[in-house]
Amino acid sequence: MLSSSRHHYYKGFLQFNIESPTMLPTPQAACVSTMKSWSGQGTAPGGLTEGIADYVMIKSTYYDPEGYTKPGEGGRWDEGYGVTARFLEYCDSLRNGFTPKLNNKMRKVYKDEYFQELLGKPLSQVWSEYKAKYGNIPADSAGAGVKFIVTNNARNLPGGLRFDREIGIPYTLQTMSTINQFIWNLFEQHSYSERKNIPVLNVFISDFTGAAAYTNGDFNINVSAQVIQSYPPGPGKARFRFTSLMYHEMAHIFQWSGNRTAPGGLTEGIADYVMIKSSVYWWFSYTRPGEGSRWDEGYGVTERFLEYCDSLRKGFTVELNKKMRYAYSDGYFVELLGKPVRQLWADYKKKYGNIPVGEGYLLPDEISKTLLY
Template sequence: MAKTLQFLLSSFLLYASILLQQTLATKIIVTNNSTTTPGGIRFDREIGVAFTIATEQSINQFIWKLFRQNTPADRKDVPVLNVVVKRLDDDTLAETGGDNIYVNDNGIMSFGDARFDFTALMYHETTHIFQWSGRGTAPGGLTEGIADYVVMKSKYFVSEGYTKPGEGGRWDEGYGVTARFLEYCDGLREGFTVDLNNKMREVYKDEYFLEMLGKPLDQVWNEYKAKYAK
């Protein structure tokens, strides 16, 4: 009975997702290339294609709303987004390339709550698909920080063990260090991080900090560090 209900639920989610995709600009395709590995098997059993498609659609909407990209003209054009479960050569949980998200099947085995941890990971990686990077001129640490910033704004953010405000040696160190700095900048000017992302559609400039905050980047970082100095 339980297996029957699970099958019916999965079928319903897949059907609903297909209908929803017809109204969205981005089509989601999910492929498991590791069906015989422990991580690939766990993906099929505990996460699944239907759940991933529905989750990605929800994340897309979340990112567009957070970035205030209300029309297709405001957004990066991504006709098809592929999520591929496969073996990655390094120990990274996931990576992006083009309009593709590659999830390491080995990494899936490190998840606690498979669906929760997978979804949190997808918020980060999907942000890389839709964020602006100044056509590659933005520091890599900034784009990673914005991706973590999006996770922090979602209900899948776990603060325990995460970077604390004031930690780090450089503003563009990436991930939690940069996300916390961006959070601080939001406190100086509401919507700073969202506006910074949207300004980077064509090019990134350090001068954006001066333009929006009235202070040069180095000064903002030094004041941030001083605020949280122990």
């Protein structure tokens, strides 16, 4: 029988008591540990409190370093346990005693803003820089690619049946991988440190109206089975429409949005920009250069404006996306093109004759019918 000893570790707010066999310190030691920490009266993320508990365990040295989470692993800062503990250690390296100070602030309530107060940066930026430092390693995959999952929740409905019959899960999985690589190449995101951390991407075929598709959260795309059912009949037409839609929706997953401070119309325009660059879109009915009333109107209007900006500076849209990693500012247009965005929009409209939406070049009815049907 192995002898036991009681180990005490004090660090600021922490008191760590553990009984563990002296010859076999393991991560399970945390299960019999006690610590005094605050949780913002239950408002702190559960993953953070679990991470602080693991932080105590690591500081005690009663854990197995060989089998423990490595710095940089994980998909979210508040994923908990080792992922969050390693992130807290990184925060400690930026400010000595960060984790005890964070705990002290959490006595009555928790706020993400505590990271800004203590480190001078938003939490999302601190996490991104941490991931960049260690190569953006997904948990348990050491830098492997995105995992794609497709679920048809409308199998018994006409749109779901058509999806299975004319598009299919195998094709969708293959297409998602192709689009993923296309977006990384287009955005010049050639290393993990330059990319969003997307460990998994779900596509759900579901029954809803009001939109062809939408994203929710960081890892989910929802596609309307009713819209799939409405695609024009004919060999390959459903796949073409679906693939075009996926270029747009997956662009939303991988693009930067200035931590959601960028105009919604701009992010929609960049998503369409990705779709246009792929050449998988319905060119004959797409927005013409010069259409629209605002530069951030979104979709085709903004996409055509971004193409115009590209003509003034090669790679403008890619550079703009890079600048939007942490925040958005209209000033980026001045930095990249030397003119305010309103002046650029006025110059653009002047070049193309100030065409209102819907008054671009129209095809004869017989040509439209041939192409559509």
